[in-house]
Amino acid sequence: MNPRQSRAMSMAPMLLCHALLSAAALLVLLPFAWLAFATIRSGPDFFTSTFLPSGDGLFGIAWDRLTLENYRNLFVTAGFGRSLLSSLFLASVTALLATLVCAMAGYALARLEFKGRGFVAALVLAALVIPPPLLVASGFRLLFDLNLLDSFAGLIIPAMGPVFGVFLFRQAVVSGVPRELLEAARSDGCGEIRAFFRIVLPLVQPMTAAFLLITFLGVWNNYLTPQIVLQSEEKFPLAVMIAQLKNVYYQDYGLLMAGTLVSIVPVAGLFLFLQRDFVAGLTSGAIKG
Amino acid sequence: MKHSPARAALAPWILLAPFLTVFVVFTLYPAASSLWLSTRQTFGPGVSVPVGGSNYSNLFHDPSFWKALRNTVVFTLGSVLIQLPLSLLLAIILNRPDIRARTFFRVVLFSPVLVGVVFVAMLFSVLFGKRTGLVNQLLHASTGWDLDFPWLDTYVMPALIVATLWQYVGFNMIYFLAALQNVPKELEEASRMDTAAVWSRFRHVTLPAIMPVGTFVVLLSIIGSFQLFELPYILMNGTGGPEDRGLTLVMYLYQTGFQTGDLGFAAAIGWVMALVLIACAAAQRLISRKAEAA
Numbered sequence: 001m002n003p004r005q006s007r008a009m010s011m012a013p014m015l016l017c018h019a020l021l022s023a024a025a026l027l028v029l030l031p032f033a034w035l036a037f038a039t040i041r042s043g044p045d046f047f048t049s050t051f052l053p054s055g056d057g058l059f060g061i062a063w064d065r066l067t068l069e070n071y072r073n074l075f076v077t078a079g080f081g082r083s084l085l086s087s088l089f090l091a092s093v094t095a096l097l098a099t100l101v102c103a104m105a106g107y108a109l110a111r112l113e114f115k116g117r118g119f120v121a122a123l124v125l126a127a128l129v130i131p132p133p134l135l136v137a138s139g140f141r142l143l144f145d146l147n148l149l150d151s152f153a154g155l156i157i158p159a160m161g162p163v164f165g166v167f168l169f170r171q172a173v174v175s176g177v178p179r180e181l182l183e184a185a186r187s188d189g190c191g192e193i194r195a196f197f198r199i200v201l202p203l204v205q206p207m208t209a210a211f212l213l214i215t216f217l218g219v220w221n222n223y224l225t226p227q228i229v230l231q232s233e234e235k236f237p238l239a240v241m242i243a244q245l246k247n248v249y250y251q252d253y254g255l256l257m258a259g260t261l262v263s264i265v266p267v268a269g270l271f272l273f274l275q276r277d278f279v280a281g282l283t284s285g286a287i288k289g
Numbered sequence: 290m291k292h293s294p295a296r297a298a299l300a301p302w303i304l305l306a307p308f309l310t311v312f313v314v315f316t317l318y319p320a321a322s323s324l325w326l327s328t329r330q331t332f333g334p335g336v337s338v339p340v341g342g343s344n345y346s347n348l349f350h351d352p353s354f355w356k357a358l359r360n361t362v363v364f365t366l367g368s369v370l371i372q373l374p375l376s377l378l379l380a381i382i383l384n385r386p387d388i389r390a391r392t393f394f395r396v397v398l399f400s401p402v403l404v405g406v407v408f409v410a411m412l413f414s415v416l417f418g419k420r421t422g423l424v425n426q427l428l429h430a431s432t433g434w435d436l437d438f439p440w441l442d443t444y445v446m447p448a449l450i451v452a453t454l455w456q457y458v459g460f461n462m463i464y465f466l467a468a469l470q471n472v473p474k475e476l477e478e479a480s481r482m483d484t485a486a487v488w489s490r491f492r493h494v495t496l497p498a499i500m501p502v503g504t505f506v507v508l509l510s511i512i513g514s515f516q517l518f519e520l521p522y523i524l525m526n527g528t529g530g531p532e533d534r535g536l537t538l539v540m541y542l543y544q545t546g547f548q549t550g551d552l553g554f555a556a557a558i559g560w561v562m563a564l565v566l567i568a569c570a571a572a573q574r575l576i577s578r579k580a581e582a583a
Contacts, residue, residue: 017382018389024379025397028459032400034423035412047421105308114301120309127312129570130320133516133539134563137546137555138323139315144334161311192300221405223519224539228547239407243523246411253415260411264404271403275396 039258040066046253070258078249080259082234083241087220088266090155090237095215097160099208105161106169107200111182112192121170127163140228150231159219165211172207173200209277213270220267238263327556337553344557354558356533357541360446364537365514367450368457369507376458376506380465381495395466398459406456410523413452417441417524424451441524445535449520457513461506468502469495500580508573512566518543538562 037051045053045065055062074080108114109121139158140149148154177200185195201208223239230236236244242259249255271278327344331337348354383394401409416423417440428434440448472495496503521535522543529536538558546555 014385014387017385017387021379021382021388021394024458025394028397028401028455030427031412031416031423031455034416038415050423050426101307101311104304108301108304112301112304114298117301120305123317124312127316127320129567130316131512131516131559131563131566133542134323134556134559135316135319136542137552137559138319138326140546141326141331141334141552142315142319142322157311158315161308161315163312163316166308192297193303196304217403217405221407223405223407224543228543239405242411243407246414246523247526256411257415260408263408267403267405268400271400272396 035257035261035264039070039254039261040068042067042069042254070252070254071262073252073255074258074262078245078255078259080238080241080245080262083236083238084262086152086235087237087239087263090152090226091216091219094156094159094219095212097156098162098165098215099211101161102165102211103169103201103204103208104196105166106171107173107177107196109166110170110173111177111179111200124163124166124170128167136224136228143229149229150235151229152235154229155219155226159215159225162215165215168211169204169207172204176207177203206277209274213274213278216270217267323556323559326553327560329553331550331552333550334552340553344554345561347554348557348561353529353533353536353541357529357536357538360534360536361515361517361538363446364449364453364517365511367446368453368514369510371450372454372458373461373506373510375454376461377465377499377503379458379462380469381491383462383466384469395459395463399463400459401456402460404456406519407523409452409456410520413448413455413520414441414524417448417452442531443534445521445525445530448524449517449535452520452524453514453517457510461510464502464506464509465499468499472498501577504573504577504580508569511569515539515562515566 034051038046041049041053045062053062053065054060055065057063109117109124143149143154143158146154148157181199182195185199186192190198220237221239222237223243226237226240227243230240233241233244238259242256242263245259246256326337328339328341329337330340330344379398382388383391388394404412413424417425419425419437419439422440424440425434425436425438428438429436438444516539517537518539521530521537522540524530525535529540539562542555542558542562545558546552
């Protein structure tokens with residue numbers, strides 16, 4: 001075998017791997033591309049063309065038949081704007097509160113000595129295995145008894161203390177906040193609560209970013225809970241609203257796809273912004289846990 | 290400024306108080322009360338009568354429950370057996386030192402998991418259409434596939450598995466990619482390795498090194514798959530589909546609890562699910578402990 005051949009041989013697997021990855025990436029991206037084009041077609045064009053309608057324009061595409069009508073109908077007729085605001089409100093308020101609550105509890109369980117710490121930590125670990133569907137029926141009854149049904153409070157308050165978050169923050173504090181630093185602060189007369197805000201929070205900042213995003217995404221994408229808790233349409237977040245629109249405008253695919261795209265975009269933007277922290281936070285539970 | 294010891298002793302509880310309040314009221318209490326609720330028949334949230342263990346015995350004689358359980362298990366097996374090997378393959382490829390644009394591929398493959406299941410369902414309800422749907426069109430163009438293939442009527446389960454594959458393959462890849470960082474670096478040159486050597490290296494070096502994360506990812510997949518609800522619910526317009534082919538456990542729980550109004554029966558379904566998942570979690574711990582000891 002001459003050197004040229006052997007170099008070609010060693011190139012082959014590398015090229016094959018790139019081809020496989022590109023094919024996978026294409027398959028992942030194609031539905032997104034299709035979705036984006038689907039929102040600017042309407043009427044018969046929705047079904048007669050796959051991406052852009054064909055016609056007499058440049059490149060054989062009927063550019064003049066592209067339309068923003070779907071978006072206008074979505075916001076003007078279907079009132080999607082209100083749902084967008086509801087989702088933004090619910091997701092950001094829940095994310096902020098849950099992050100603060102979990103970080104405080106995670107710090108206390110990781111670094112403070114007190115009677116009952118072992119018990120609380122064991123309880124948190126045990127509660128990790130409770131699957132959310134177990135709480136659906138009894139949680140609904142509880143919200144009914146507390147008169148919290150059909151209110152944002154009924155969605156936000158129960159989501160403020162996810163055990164999974166306490167677990168993640170405890171890990172982050174154990175690995176990221178040195179004991180010596182806290183002891184030095186204590187001997188300087190710094191109280192535990194002040195130490196939490198001044199020392200601990202800045203040190204676990206990557207986890208804070210990741211957990212904010214995880215919670216925001218979770219609330220934004222959650223369907224079952226708001227579907228059960230909320231009854232009045234004007235409170236519906238995007239996930240519930242889009243399912244509702246599917247029942248009402250079931251023939252208007254352009255409108256439904258526009259609604260889907262509008263629901264996806266803010267989250268994708270936020271993620272691209274925080275991508276690195278997010279992935280690091282996500283895998284830390286698996287690797288260290 | 291000096292702090293009194295009494296205040297220092299109080300500090301942990303001040304930090305824990307918000308979490309503990311929410312945790313006790315909205316997790317522990319409903320978890321416990323759902324056991325009580327599962328022994329009652331309810332008519333909406335306010336009215337209930339005790340029925341003892343009959344919710345459970347009715348459940349075991351209920352063909353819809355078995356159908357839902359069967360569908361859920363089939364979907365879970367499909368997700369674990371088809372999706373995870375693909376995730377691992379993609380991770381191994383992406384982990385090669387000679388791959389260009391690694392971040393690009395990682396972000397792209399990961400991106401669908403950001404999309405909520407409801408929105409994935411909206412998208413695929415059109416993509417799975419006969420004739421005009423992108424899935425049939427792509428398959429037709431590449432393999433001459435039947436354009437009228439009825440994904441949403443007859444082949445609901447494959448449709449659910451395909452849509453979930455699209456959504457989660459890159460997410461699980463991220464876990465495997467992290468796990469592959471524990472694999473000892475390759476010493477031999479790739480060009481000198483034949484197929485047998487690649488396979489043997491995978492079995493004896495790679496697989497043992499990623500095992501701890503591997504069992505964790507399998508567990509996460511099982512837990513996630515068991516809670517499948519939105520995808521079939523939206524794809525089949527709130528029904529179980531023809532002959533309940535797409536009815537899942539959580540869908541059945543939702544139907545009995547919130548459409549029929551019997552929260553007690555729904556709580557019993559919730560408990561059966563919880564016990565299955567807790568058994569899976571215990572099995573995973575046992576397996577990873579054994580692997581650690583070995």
